[in-house]
Each structure stands twice: as structure tokens, then as C-alpha cells.
Amino acid sequence: MWCVAVAAGSFRRYATYRVATAAGVFTNTVFGFIVAYTFVALWAERPHLGGYGQAQALTFVWVAQALLAAAALMGGGGLEELQERIRTGDVAVDLYRPADLQLWWLAADLGRAGMQLIGRGVVPMAVGALVFPLALPGDALTWGWFLLSVLLGIVVSFGLRYLVALASFWLLDGSGLSLISGLACMFFSGMLLPLRVFPGGFGEVVQLLPWAAILQVPADVLIGARSGGALLRGLVFQAAWGAALLALGRLVQSAATRRVVVHGG
Template identity: 40%
Template sequence: MPTYWSIASASFRQYSTYRMATAAGVFTNTIFGFIRASILFAAITTAGGELSGYTIAQAATYVWLGQALLAPIEAFGTREVSQRVHQGEVAVDLLRPTSFLGLYYAQKLGRSAFLLLGRGIPPLVIGALVTGLALPEDPLSYLLGAFSLLAAITLAFLADMMVNLAAFWLIETRGLTVVYTAVMNLLSGFLIPILWFPDWLLGIARATPFPSMIQTPIDTLSGRITPLEALPLLGVQAGWVLVLAVAAHLMLRLGVRSMEVQGG
């Protein structure tokens, strides 16, 4: 455990040095937040002030929490592992005295912690000052929201890792990454709340782990659902974490075996 803590701390310090990139990320997140907020406000106003349970204040909270969580969850995915697989550098990772997935998960947690503080909180504060936020009154919502956020980061890591591990069998994974990112951003509830989906698309979304990556932590942290209503959703998150963890471990084992058979 001390080893992984050191890795996470090093990852946090590493990303804290990218000050210009952080400032640019805050600016971009804030601008897109205002654009998204204006679109949702227009839709709700046209619907008469409420749309599928969302008021203007709730929509503002949904937008700014989504912008705050975008960077730490890394909704657009990463390509580091797939590149290391294609370049053969993954062999070095597999020889380290740490778990392969544990190593990258620790890096992810350290990186996400900085991105939440450096790129997530500032747009949220700006949004709160400009449009206002509808925050929960029950302190338990914040505690459950923290657990939900950790589960969301874990789910996003495992799903993204599975896309990267496909590099053991695919020569190029950019196309797969693009498809994954598009599907994830739609079904996770990042673009619009999943309750705004037609019934058939809502059913598809709820059959995937994607809503657990964005919609669930937003709903929990915003207080749109009560702590009692949040508990089953946290259970769903935990179930998906288990499923994706098993799947990622299986893909890694099969990928390593494939590499060994080919003489890698």
C-alpha cells in the first residue's frame, strides 16, 4: 500500500507542474459550461420552467458538476497504455514488482485528485457565482457523493483500460477510442441528463456502466436524489466496478499470454 500511495503522490506532483495547461483547461471548461448551460436553460424555459424534473437551478448544478468532473474522470479517455503495448514498453511494466493495473490505477487517482482541485473546482465556483447552484441540504449527500465520485473514477479507469488493452490484438486503437468516447459521453449523461432520453435509449443507457460514471455522482452530489435514493445507485456502481475489474484482469492475462506466444 505505501508503494501505491507513493505512486499516486508522485502523479499528483507531476500534474501540478503543468500550470499553463491547467489554466487553459479551466478556461475551456468554463466556456463550455456556459454554452451547455445556455442550451439547457433554453430547453427548460421552452418546456415551461421544468423538464423531466429539472428546473433552471438544477440544470445549472448538473452542468457545472459535469464540467467539474469531466477532467478527473477523464471522460475522453487516454492512450498511454495502448501506445506502450504497440511500442513494446509494456514488457517493462509487467516486470515491475507492482500489479500492472494497480500501478496505473494509483497514477490515475493521483492525477484525478489534482485535476479535481486544479481544473474541476474553479469552473464550479465560477458557475456558482454566475448562475447559482442547487446544493443538497443533507450532509450525507456530500459523503455519499464522495464515494460515488471515487466509484465513477474507478469505473472510467477500468473501462478506458479495457479499450487500451485491446492494443494486444489491434494494430491501431484510435478508432475504438473514438467510438468509446462518443458512446460514453452520450450514455453517461454528460451531454444531457439521461432522463431526457426517449424510453428506448434510456433503457440502453441503464444497461451499461456509463451512467454510473457521470449521472450518478452528479445526482448524488447535487442532492437531486435523496441519500436513501442514492444508495441503490451506489450499489449499481459497486457491481459495475466488480464486473469491469474482472473483465480488465481477464483481458490483461489473455493479452500477456498472446504476447508470450508471439515471442514478445
């Protein structure tokens, strides 16, 4: 199937950037140490902040570092190329392909994410586990649920980033919107601080936003904060947001395609 071929090609493409991958591993690991020691100090003062123990909080830190590139927690994730193709008009060529534009870029993004998860995610997590007492599960089933949750989170991330990329059909320059989107993802995904830590109604609201499906839910699955019914609700929450964002992206894509036709693209 062409989707598999596109994903495999994207995986191989990103695998060729060995120096960039090594630099990313180093950066993620160093940043992980900085945040981890910050969390050590914070949880020493508030041992059960957000309902997490210190080991769970530290695990959250290293999960964030492992997913930083794979889930594009700071935005980007390769869809800048789509934005540029829209800006230059080269997207007209993409629309003539015998493949759906959204599915093409989703397949490419999944291939990219797979490479980033292996290339930039495994080492920081392993280093974190060697240095800090992490709350990692000992059973394969939990790891399996975690990987499924990560996959759903990446789909949600793609859905958000794809909408941002499509906005370039109406904007002269989409870089500003991409920056805002990246900042929103960093804050509302739980990358800077777990969303469970936020107090009152604000904490409840941010856990209902789509960004929570990208990091907060997968991290909670891994550290055991979600099990049984809570695990199922978390996966349904991710799947619902993924389906909604892909459907919305389909509608925006349809409107954008009509715009290209109107302007002679």
C-alpha cells in the first residue's frame, strides 16, 4: 500500500541525518537533566504534587524528552515543508498525485515520528533510568498500552500541525502561527509541568484540550496513573481528538483546494 511506502521512505529519509540525530539526543539528555533536577527540588518541597510521587514525576520528565521530537512537542515536525510548498505554489503538484494530500502527509509524519522515537527517544530515556529512580512498569502489557497511546498522541499532534500548515493557504507567512502553535503545545501538553499540577478548574480544563492527548495521557499510562477504566477513557479521549482533528483538517483541505482552483492553481 502506498501509505506504507511513504512512511517507510520518510523513516529512511530522517535516518540519514545521523549527526542531527546525535545532536538531538545530546540536547534532549542535557535538557532532561536540567528539568529532572528542578523536579527533584520541587517534589522535595511538595512530595505528592499533582498526585505524583517523585519517581513518577521524574519519569514524566524523561517521557517528555523521549517524545520531544517524535510528537513534535515544540511544533514543526516536518510540516514546515508543506507550508513552504503552499507558499510557493508547489502544492498544486501534490494535489495532482493519485493520493490524498492529508493521508500522504500523515503517513510521512508517522514514518518521521517512528525514526525520531527510536533515534532520539530511547537513549535519553535509558540515561534517565540509569541516573534517576524512575517509575517504569515491569510488565510488557503496560509498555504495549503506552506505545499505543504514543501512536494516538502523534496522530493528534499531526492533526493540530496539519491545520496550522493549511492556514498558509490564507496567510502570506505561516511562521508566526507555527510559533504560537509550538508554544501552546509546550505548555498545554504538560511538557513544562504535568497538567495534573495545575489547580482548580484551570487544571481540569487543560486536561480536556487536545494537547493533553499528546504527552499527558501517554506519560500517565506509563507511570501507572491510568489503569483499568481510566486507561480506556484516556485512549478513547486520544482517539476522539485524533478523529475530530483529522475530520476538521479534511474540511479545511477541501476549502483550501477550492481556493487553489479559483486562483488557477
